[in-house]
Amino acid sequence: MKYRKLGSSDLNVSEISLGSWLTFGVGVARDRAVACVDRAFALGINFIDTANVYGRGAAESFLGEVLAGRKRDSYVLATKVFFPMSATDKGLSRAQILKQMDASLQRLKVDHVDLYQCHRYDPETPLEETMRALSDVVRQGKARYIGFSEWSPQQIEAAFAIAGVERFVSSQPQYSLLWRRPEEKVIPLCRAQHVSQIVWSPLAQGVLTGKYLPDAPPPADSRATSDSMGGFIQRLTGRDTLEAVQKLKPLAKDAGCSLTQFALAWVLREPNVASAIVGASRPEQLDENAAASGLTIDPALFAKAEAIVAGVS
Numbered sequence: 001m002k003y004r005k006l007g008s009s010d011l012n013v014s015e016i017s018l019g020s021w022l023t024f025g026v027g028v029a030r031d032r033a034v035a036c037v038d039r040a041f042a043l044g045i046n047f048i049d050t051a052n053v054y055g056r057g058a059a060e061s062f063l064g065e066v067l068a069g070r071k072r073d074s075y076v077l078a079t080k081v082f083f084p085m086s087a088t089d090k091g092l093s094r095a096q097i098l099k100q101m102d103a104s105l106q107r108l109k110v111d112h113v114d115l116y117q118c119h120r121y122d123p124e125t126p127l128e129e130t131m132r133a134l135s136d137v138v139r140q141g142k143a144r145y146i147g148f149s150e151w152s153p154q155q156i157e158a159a160f161a162i163a164g165v166e167r168f169v170s171s172q173p174q175y176s177l178l179w180r181r182p183e184e185k186v187i188p189l190c191r192a193q194h195v196s197q198i199v200w201s202p203l204a205q206g207v208l209t210g211k212y213l214p215d216a217p218p219p220a221d222s223r224a225t226s227d228s229m230g231g232f233i234q235r236l237t238g239r240d241t242l243e244a245v246q247k248l249k250p251l252a253k254d255a256g257c258s259l260t261q262f263a264l265a266w267v268l269r270e271p272n273v274a275s276a277i278v279g280a281s282r283p284e285q286l287d288e289n290a291a292a293s294g295l296t297i298d299p300a301l302f303a304k305a306e307a308i309v310a311g312v313s
Helices: 030-042 054-066 094-108 127-139 153-160 186-192 204-209 239-246 249-255 259-268 283-290 299-309
Strands: 003-005 012-014 016-018 047-049 076-081 113-118 143-148 168-171 196-199 273-278
Touching: 003 273, 012 016, 012 273, 016 030, 016 283, 030 054, 030 283, 054 094, 076 094, 094 113, 094 127, 113 127, 113 168, 127 143, 127 153, 143 153, 153 168, 153 186, 186 196, 204 239, 204 259, 239 299, 249 259, 249 299, 259 273, 259 283, 259 299, 273 283
Parallel strands: 016 047, 016 273, 047 076, 076 113, 113 143, 143 168, 168 196, 196 273
Antiparallel strands: 003 012
């Protein structure tokens, strides 16, 4: 496993990181989830990403239990705040940030997280209020650094224009061969501000593994067939998309790796990406994902892949 520095922080995170959206505490049986965490550590994955809203606290509670026996400095832990935890608990007001931070720490069974992220932008709260509350969380020692997820370039710039507050070190956008929007403005802006990308859905909800075929039902144990995990994949399973993904398989073969590894290596080709977050329901998935770290692939193959999916991404 290779590691990259996270923005202007002193954190070194594994190029492949373990996420918990739709999986831990919700979509994956506990014994398999425990096995996935154990395998992640065995493979050198040190970065674990979660959020308070995942399973309305269930993912954090699971991680709190399974990580309890490990040395706190053996992993980098990130969580998020914004989405509703109840009818009244939501957003990025000062009161909510302080309340949700304490609740997350209690569920995670730690005295601090390494990275506390705004899960989205809150248009109902003044940005300065949010930034000063996040800064207080850092200065209280409850979070080492702060980040954001899916903010617009204008929102990012506005945050950096506020004086006397902690600076963001990470951005968490959706990014993959099938979703390249961050390349236009977010990545260049973040690069200039020493902010790294931690990307979610680098395999496009599993579509870029190539396991979904245009003329066949989805595999029985896949995310697309899961009631708890399949709600976000439908927009990625159109026939044109699936046909294009199948055309990527020969390129991966030429590169000497699986299509999964090819797609993850494509994301990691971008120097501003610190880590690609993967979800796992089986430990062996992490074996394949982790093998993408450090892969050297001919840029010409990546260029061919980009051309193949250009019409559907």
